[in-house]
Amino acid sequence: MTTVRRILLTGARGQVGWELRRTLSCLGEVVALDSRSMNLADADAVRQTVREMAPNIIVNPAAYTAVDKAESEPELAHAVNAVAPGVLAEEAARLGALLVHYSTDYVFNGSGSTPWKEDGACDPLNVYGATKLAGERAIQATGCRHLIFRTSWVYGARGSNFLLTMRRLMRERPELKIVADQIGAPTWCRDLAEATALVLSQVAAPASRFDEGAPWGVYHMTNAGETSWHGFAKAIQTHDDAGARLLPIPSSDYPTPARRPLNSRLNNDKLKQTFGISLQDWHAALALCLEADSK
Incomplete structure (x- = not known):
């Protein structure tokens, strides 16, 4: 009799979690x-839930993602982004389970223009980035089997994100000023979810080629290509046919409580070399996202 693999998924109503509920369903029973x-702000509750569920795989896309608000709520951000992942990792180690966790380009300070590699020096500029980095390190410290996927500029057809905000504002205002000196890769949440499922289908297979050489660790996972927030907004406008005038501005003209890195480019070579997976170009992903949303 074959035992059904149990997958514990957090953040099921978030934009990444919503997609993961669908892409992971072919790999086992998704709770x-x-x-x-x-x-996730209650460490004891997190621990109790994992022990009750006894999953084979834990997938954690849930996070405190209000970057600016985190500057005034550092304790809550730390509880969700740093403490909770550590608890999940401790329980994964106890169960012999695999933990999949998502992190961010904001662990880097954004200097230079070269895409960041996984072993680049981490130096977050804001509370959000610092708490996400603390979560990574808490996971690594447990020694559990883990995959940490750092991504950037995540958007989708639901939730709260740049795409949906721009689509609304372009209809409400005749002119918008958009930051043009922060460079990164807009990443469609569905592509993240599908790539995650592809990785798990390799590492969790009964006769995995990774049995002898474990692939655990940190990987960068973004859509291919790069642009600025202004460039992203222009691309959205092209598909959406909205009439607002989009003015490029430097970050200094749009002060926020949290500092943002100027260079959010992530190098995805390790993901390709290890798993043979490359996410599509961000332009193509955006087109598919908007096409799917229009149906």
């Missing part, structure tokens, strides 16, 4: 929990 079912 999808939202913040009402498991509050």
Whole structure:
């Protein structure tokens, strides 16, 4: 009798979690929990839930993602982004389970113009980035089997993100000023979810080629290509046929409570070399996202 693999998924109502509920379903029984079912700010509740579920795989896309608000709520951001992943990792180690966790380009300070590699020096500029880095290190310290996927500029057809904000504002205002000196890769949440499922289908297979050489660690996972927030907005406008005038501005003209890195480019070569996976160009992903949303 074959035992069904149990996958515990956090953040089920978030934009990445929503897609993962679908892409992971072919790999096992997905137990999808939202913040009402498991509050990541409550470490004891997180531990109790994992022990009750006893999953084979834990996938954690849930996070405190309000970058500016984190500057005034550092304790809450730390509880969700740093403490909770550490608890999940401790329980994964106890169960012999695999933990999949998502992190961010904001662990880097954004200097230079070269895409960041996984072993680049981390030096976050804001509380959000610092708490996400602390979460990475808490996971690594447990010694559990883990995959940490750093990504950037995530968007989708649901939730709260740059795409949806721009589509709304372009209809409400005749002119928008958009930051043009921060460079990164807009990443469609569906592509993230599908790539995650492809990786898991390799590492969790009964006769995995990784049995002898474990692929655990940090990987960068973004759509291919690069642009600025202004360039992203222009691309959205092209597909959306909205009439607002989009003016490029430097970050200094749009002060925010949290500093943002100017260079958010991530090098995805390790993902390609290890798993043979490359996410599509961000232009193509955006077109597919908007096409899917229009149906």
